Amino acid sequence: MAGMTPEMPDVVARVEDATLPEMRHVDIDDVYLHMDWLLRSRATPMDLYNRWEKQNWSTQDLDFSEDVVQWQAMQDGFEGFRVELQRSFTLFFVGEQAVTDTLSPLVHAAPDEPSRIFLSTQLVDEARHSVFFSRFFAEVVGIPGGLSEVLARLRDHVVGGFRTIFDRDLVEATEAVRRKPHDYGAWVEGVTIYHLIIEGMLALTGQKFLLGILREMGIMPGFYAGFTAVARDESRHVNFGVRALMEAGIREPALLERVEDTVLRVLESACRIVAAPDRRFAVGPEEVPPNLRVDPYGVRNFSLVSLTKRLRVVGLSEATCDEVIRRGYAYYNRAWEDYEDLHGEEHPRRYFDRLTTATG
């Protein structure tokens, strides 16, 4: 593959070739540099397939023994923080299960053979991600039982916007593809929700902040290695989706409107999954060390830039991307106001507002 891609920066090559044990030391920001590089190189489905063969990993090779000890130790003095982490783990676990269950219609209805071959590898990846979380919950978090039992217990803990996208929009879009596998527009809509919104916006945002915190804390090496391997898998998935939609727009320019309509339709729910107004924070920014504070404005910006950067490559106009950002800001603001109404306390963003006022 080396001849195909003349100038791969060292940092990208390190992510590309990292073994599972090496993943323990990879920074998520470097995985995102890798992802951006793939985006620029316009990797084809077969390029991505070839990477999959080399980047395969096994959940059975992960060692959670240090994770167990560290997770239990957090009960003393870090319980609020532990609750926050467990919420993030739960959303990912339920999310991985939902995407595992809904991908097969998109595989079956793929418009060409290379896309079907790539999507078959993604189906295996998503199953592996579900198993990864199931092992982690059983062995570290201490919620045992089969996958379905665990999920039945955890599903009650997921937030409102999450249900709208994962239980309704994603299921409806992929069901439409299953019923009409020759309807290319339905497939494009499915890929928009699956690869652009759920993976390219939501998963990338969650991964960045979750792995960033664990790296700062220097804990949970088994989870960190496995979840960074998950993130590299997502790098292939997201780039497949961007290229598939770009090609759809070239073949049938009207389909770009379908992408745009779909994004604008689900954007508010997506922002509410990230902002999660119905979930009261177990620990405030003042109560954690400065390097572990998560700035809601940073999260908002990262999520919207993640999405619009890819919409541009797909072929949507600058004006559309500006509109996505403008509406996104309004949706986040509304969610933050809802948080204060629902819980009768200030949203953590106020803490960051005061920092800005104090220094500026």
Ligand SMILES: [Fe+2]
């Ligand atoms: Fe996944």
Ligand SMILES: [Fe+2]
């Ligand atoms: Fe994925």
